[in-house]
Amino acid sequence: MASRVVIVGAGPAGITVAEALREHDQEVEIAMLSSEPFPPYAPPAMADHFLTGRDETLFWKGRDVCQRLKVDYLPNTTAESLLPQSHALSLSNGSTLTYDQLVIATGSGLYAPVAGHQLPGLYNFKSLSAAKQLVDGVRAGKVRSAIIVGAGFIGVELALLLQDSGVSVTMVEIEDRLMWRMLELETAEIVLESVRGRGVEGRLNTRATAFLGSGEVTGVELESGEVLRADAYIAATGVKPNIEWLQGSGVQTNWGILVDDFLRTNIPDVYAAGDVAETRDRMTGERFVHAIFPNAVDQARVVANGLLGYEERYEGAESMNSLKHLGVEVMAVGAQRGEEELRWRKNGQLRKLFLNDGRIVGFRLVGNVRGAGVYRSLMLRGVDVRAFRERLLDPRPGASWFGSASGDTLVLER
Ligand SMILES: Cc1cc2nc3c(=O)[nH]c(=O)nc-3n(C[C@H](O)[C@H](O)[C@H](O)COP(=O)(O)OP(=O)(O)OC[C@H]3O[C@@H](n4cnc5c(N)ncnc54)[C@H](O)[C@@H]3O)c2cc1C
Incomplete structure (x- = not known):
């Protein structure tokens, strides 16, 4: 195990790497930097925090997480460049920080391709x-x-x-x-x-x-x-991976940092996780940045395992989101079209499944997200649903795949 791990960025990816590392290694020295002045926080909880004043979901690991995990936390400190030859970072406070292993978890920032986007205010x-x-x-x-x-x-x-x-x-x-x-x-x-x-x-x-x-x-x-x-x-x-600071470092980038299936960059001892990493899509195999919370956390765990010496292959990123503050539940997973579409709409609820070659490649649920876990599981496992597709959609208890079919409300579209 490396003696000093440096993590750049204290978002969900950064703090999850630190936590998973510490769980299995009490000795390793962990330093973590953040450009921001706050303890590690979860961006999806910001709206709720501002509306309700609640702190617990925002500072999701606790405000004292870095003390608890014995992480040397450097808030208000930005990594300005990476010097792989000397295993070092140069920092905004003028100092240099050396690492044995480095995790880049700098997330994403605003992408604003509109004139005047740099104006103050x-x-x-x-x-x-x-x-x-x-x-x-x-x-x-x-x-x-x-x-x-x-x-x-x-x-x-x-x-x-x-x-x-x-x-x-x-x-x-x-x-x-x-x-x-x-x-x-x-x-x-x-x-x-x-x-x-x-x-x-x-x-x-x-x-x-x-x-x-x-x-x-x-x-x-x-x-x-x-x-x-x-x-x-x-x-x-829009958002864009925070990679500008890596210019000249030799780290290979496209839209995000290019990583292999173990989330290693092309530079020895340098990993990347979260919104900054361009990984394989779990369904299509294409390289993509799916900038969502669960992907950041899953990737961080894979990186921590790699640092601990257990090679774990990353299963791939998913496209998945749910809208919480709308007043009506909305869930969007995977592709938004397919060769075939199964659709059910009634009483303010909508469910749509998109199939390619009889297999679910994506779904959208509105008003009732019941069954989402089952759809996702069928999708990820590539199960051919043709034999029971007529019963897949109706969410009413006793009227769907859980019970008898209800053909009157099912619309099949090609
Ligand atoms: C308003 C909002 C709502 C969201 N809602 C959802 C949701 O409902 N569901 C969902 O799945 N996802 C949601 N997301 C996306 C989710 O928050 C991100 O996918 C997740 O935060 C990515 O984690 P990360 O650690 O990779 O990056 P980030 O959370 O972006 O954290 C990166 C950190 O690194 C710091 N940093 C950057 N560059 C440097 C540097 N050079 N030196 C030091 N520090 C640096 C940044 O300041 C930042 O604190 C939401 C995002 C936002 C903004």
């Missing part, structure tokens, strides 16, 4: 530091209206948070639907209706061409020439 919700600035503005009464550019997962979650905090919100989205990466049109329309029902204005098929302003940002220009104004402007246009 433009908010985002990608980190706790950034989110706090926005929420402080709302709490101080400075933000009564907001324009969010981008209606992906984070944009929608933020829109609901702001609306619930008394802010009037307009979302601008270039695509024809909300959360286009996750949702096919029918599910997206239900989500849009629900979001609009909560008072959020959603402008689809609308391209924002620039954030305007000579000092601070003061408007959003649309392709039509129209300029939208509000108290706050927020970019929620």
Whole structure:
């Protein structure tokens, strides 16, 4: 086992590596850096934290986790470059930190391919530091209206948070639907209706061409020439792995850091995990960055095992998400289309399964997520569901695969 492991980044991936390492090795020296001033936190819990004031889910391992795990934690410290020849990092405080083994868990940051994205005063919700600035503005009464550019997962979650905090919100989205990466049109329309029902204005098929302003940002220009104004402007246009600091290090990157099936980079003694790592997709085998929490945690455990000397092959990343704050349950897993579609819709509930060659490749559930675990298991195991597909969809107790078939509500589409 290495004598000193350095972890760059204290998000879900970083802290999970530290925890899994310490569980099996009391001696190894662990140092962990974060650009941010906070204890390790879970970004998915930020909205709930700001709405309810609850801390437990945000600081999910406890505020004292680093003391408990005997991790030498360096908050407010950014790794600025990696020097593999000398097994060292140069840090923002001017010092150098050496490692025997290094874990890059720097996550992802805002990706804003819109002119003016560097203007002061433009908010985002990608980190706790950034989110706090926005929420402080709302709490101080400075933000009564907001324009969010981008209606992906984070944009929608933020829109609901702001609306619930008394802010009037307009979302601008270039695509024809909300959360286009996750949702096919029918599910997206239900989500849009629900979001609009909560008072959020959603402008689809609308391209924002620039954030305007000579000092601070003061408007959003649309392709039509129209300029939208509000108290706050927020970019929620996407995320990108934090890899810029690795330039010149020799670490191979594409969109994220390229890793093998053991999550090793091309540089000896350097691993990567979480949103920063470009791994194999569990279903398709393609290389991809699926920037979600469960993938970050699973990858971190694989990395910890590698550091401990147990070679564990990573099973691959999944595409999986659920929307919690909508008022209606929505779950999106895997592909959003297939050669065949099984569809059931009734009483505000929708379930869709997408099949290729009789096997589930993805599903969308709205209003009732019962059965999600079974669908996922069938999908991951590649089970041919043709023999019982008529009974797969109806979620009512006693009316589905759990009991008798209910053909009247089942629609099969090719
Ligand atoms: C608002 C929001 C809601 C989300 N909701 C969900 C959800 O419901 N479900 C889900 O599955 N996923 C969700 N996600 C995604 C999930 O949070 C990420 O997939 C997960 O946080 C990735 O963990 P990570 O440790 O790889 O990276 P991050 O959480 O991004 O952590 C990386 C850390 O590294 C630090 N860092 C970066 N560069 C450096 C450097 N050079 N030196 C030192 N430190 C550095 C960063 O400051 C950051 O603290 C959400 C994300 C956001 C922002």
